[in-house]
Amino acid sequence: MAAATFRSALRRNSLLPLFETCRLRDILFSSSSVNAAAAVGGTISPDPHFMVEYLVNSCGFSSSEAAKFSKPLAHLRATEKPDAVLNFMRSQGFDGAGIRKVISSRPNYLCCNVEKNLAPKFQFLRDLGLSESDIVDVIRNNDDILRRNVHRSLAPKLEIWESLLGSRELVLKHLKKTRWFFCSSVEKTLHPNLKFLRDECGIPEERVSLVLRSHPKLISQKPESLRALVARADELGMPRQSRMFMWTLDVFHKVSKEAFEAKAELMRSFGWSESEFSSAVRKAPTFLCMSLDMLRRKMEFFINIVGYTPSFIASQPTILLYGLQKRVIPRFRVLEMLNTKGLWTRRGNFSHYVQLSNTKFREKIVLPYKEKVPELLDILRAGECEGK
Structure with a gap:
């Protein structure tokens, strides 16, 4: 009815300035949406800031938090959708702290359609065999799941991760503890990275999978970042055919160039040559993950107490682990x-x-x-x- 009235008004006032036409449209449709909300239920308020009070009273946010998180919700004039979302989350086992964590991450979740947007994601996780408490943990750590389409995004990611890690149990383990796990795009990130490692670097997929089972984040970075890590490993002289190559990439993913250089300088101060340092990294790259202080303390103990020479330690770097x-x-x-x-x-x-x-x-x-x-x-x- 409101739309028909609007079209009729446009025909009768075809010479109205554009800004008046837009104003008439906004008034008519705003009125229509408020009336619809009133018919379904929920609180209606003309106050554009009423969501601040709503977030305080319904979610338990502080006033300052509510003011911050209400900004993406300023367009709301009724609580119908937020009420439905909160009721649904409580019915799924979320307590107040869990709800606040999810909403603070993305306040627009309160605008979701429960049946179309939220319920399918919860059902997807139930179908994986997760318990109610597991689902709560997964969504608290990976609320991005609530934004993804089940068939176009979540299911393909499950399939590729299950293939990479070798079991659904490992997928669920990482899903429950790792925030970014289901964020990476299959088409733009996962497939290109796997293809690069397999086809250009010549690394067997089973060797890739062995590292990813413990450190899946390595494959989730941007393709250009992965290529940069491979370049660093090449500069070190690490053969791509080596079984340590993937572990070296994982270490370089965690250890910045600056940190790498700081540790190289430390080992030089103990008497290592450049070739000894490179050789030690190729044999046991994970020693680079320890702090400078711990690395220094270990070197001092082996040299001053045990009596090893720096060159011997360089030849047996696994003792540093x-x-x-x-x-x-x-x-x-x-x-x-x-x-x-x-x-x-x-x-x-x-x-x-x-x-x-x-x-x-x-x-x-x-x-x-x-x-x-x-x-x-x-x-x-x-x-x-x-x-x-």
Whole structure:
């Protein structure tokens, strides 16, 4: 009725200035939408700022938070849709804190159509086998899911991630704990990155998958960023056929060029040459992920206490990967005590004993001497406590 009246008014007033015509249209359609809202239900207010009070009273936001989050909702004049959204989320197990987290991320969720926009996403997650509490956790961490189309976006992403990670269980594990997991575009990001690694870099997909199971974010970055990481690995002299190549890309994804250079400079200060540093990174790239302070402390311990030369450490960089307080120092103390008591003459290479599993170290080194040197177990336990 309002639209017909508007068209009739336009015919009768064809010479009206354009701004008057637009004003008439806005008045008629605004009136129509308010009347429709009144017919369905919900609170109606002519006050453009009434959503501030609504967010305080219905969601529990503070006044300052509500003022901030109400800005994208300034066009609303009725609470019909926000009421429906909040009621739906509460029915799905969301508490007040969960609702506030989702709404603060994107206030426009309060404008969604529950049946068309929200319910299908919840059903999709239920069909994956997630419980109600799991779904709440997933959406709290990945509220972007609520913006995606189930068939055009969510289902294709599920399919490709399940293929990459090898199991739905791993997909759900990352989905529950990782905010960005379902954000990357299949067409613009995931497929191009996989094609680049497979076809241009010659990396088998199973080798890609092995790294992605622990660090899926590597494949979710922009294609140009991934290419830049490959270029850095090439500059280091890392062969693309090496099994460490993908792990090196993952490390470079976490370690900026600036941080890389700072650690290179630190190792040079201990006497490493450029070739020794590059060789160590190729063998054990993950040592670059530790802080400068920890890297310095480990080098000082192995050089000053154990007696290793910097060149030896460069040739055996995996020893830098083990916990200093919890593993390296306690084991060194155990072997030193056995040596001082004349019970351990086959000292061998300490790096070998660092790399033994906890069970093997106890079986081979501690338990055979527990009667003569009962404090050995106390040394190990003390180290475990310090490392916590």
